Amino acid sequence: xxxxxxxxxxxxxxxxxxxxxxxxYSNSASDYFIWYKQESGKGPQFIIDIRSNMDKRQGQRVTxxxxxxxxxxxxxxxxxxxxxxxxxxxxxxxxxxGKLIFGQGTELSVKP
Amino acid sequence: DAMVIQNPRYQVTQFGKPxxxxxxxxxxxxxxxxxxxxxxxxxxxxxxxxxxxxxxxxDTPDNFQSRRPNTSFCFLDIRSPGLGDAAMYLCAxxxxxxxxxxxxxxxxQGTRLTVV
Numbered sequence: 001x002x003x004x005x006x007x008x009x010x011x012x013x014x015x016x017x018x019x020x021x022x023x024x025y026s027n028s029a030s031d032y033f034i035w036y037k038q039e040s041g042k043g044p045q046f047i048i049d050i051r052s053n054m055d056k057r058q059g060q061r062v063t064x065x066x067x068x069x070x071x072x073x074x075x076x077x078x079x080x081x082x083x084x085x086x087x088x089x090x091x092x093x094x095x096x097x098g099k100l101i102f103g104q105g106t107e108l109s110v111k112p
Numbered sequence: 113d114a115m116v117i118q119n120p121r122y123q124v125t126q127f128g129k130p131x132x133x134x135x136x137x138x139x140x141x142x143x144x145x146x147x148x149x150x151x152x153x154x155x156x157x158x159x160x161x162x163x164x165x166x167x168x169x170x171d172t173p174d175n176f177q178s179r180r181p182n183t184s185f186c187f188l189d190i191r192s193p194g195l196g197d198a199a200m201y202l203c204a205x206x207x208x209x210x211x212x213x214x215x216x217x218x219x220x221q222g223t224r225l226t227v228v
Contacts (some may be wrong), residue, residue, distance in 0.1 A: 042222070044155065044219045089154055098214055
């Protein structure tokens with residue numbers, strides 16, 4: 001069945017360093033991917049998205065890379081700040097009916 | 113301003129006593145989702161509405177039901193809550209165009225359900 005998973009459950013980085021969070025997906029028919037940030041006790045917050053006709057998309061301090069050949073997604077955060085500490089989820093839209101499936105999640109901890 | 117509103121933020125219910133969680137949206141999105149999220153886990157999709165079409169996940173227990181009386185509101189009914197149903201319940205909305213595909217989902221702040 002469809003599944004989206006992450007390689008690293010926890011990631012600890014020094015403030016100012018770059019962070020890379022990875023995600024693997026299994027549904028080759030998925031055409032839309034989203035990264036969410038979730039702080040404790042809050043709902044997921046949209047960070048950035050990418051469609052399957054692209055392999056890279058940049059936002060403010062964040063970049064998402066999509067490798068359809070190996071079904072891999074990554075989120076890069078430049079100059080990581082303490083406020084970036086949260087759990088990050090990738091999510092996958094596998095059909096045109098809006099179904100949105102989340103991956104395992106990575107907890108990012110930023111050390112000052 | 114909150115665009116996806118969940119009430120209440122915290123709900124305590126008794127074992128076996130039916131409970132309803134509510135969600136409203138001001139975005140006029142055609143898709144609404146309910147997720148269950150337990151500690152240190154990813155949100156798990158229970159079901160979603162595409163317009164009026166209800167889409168239940170295969171592994172969602174029958175104990176969980178949903179209603180969407182209009183575009184703006186969606187309810188999650190738990191008919192007989194068990195201790196294992198204690199979790200954060202998240203509502204989300206998105207605008208989906210079949211030809212153009214999907215767009216980002218916006219989440220509410222969640223309702224944390226405690227079963228005693």
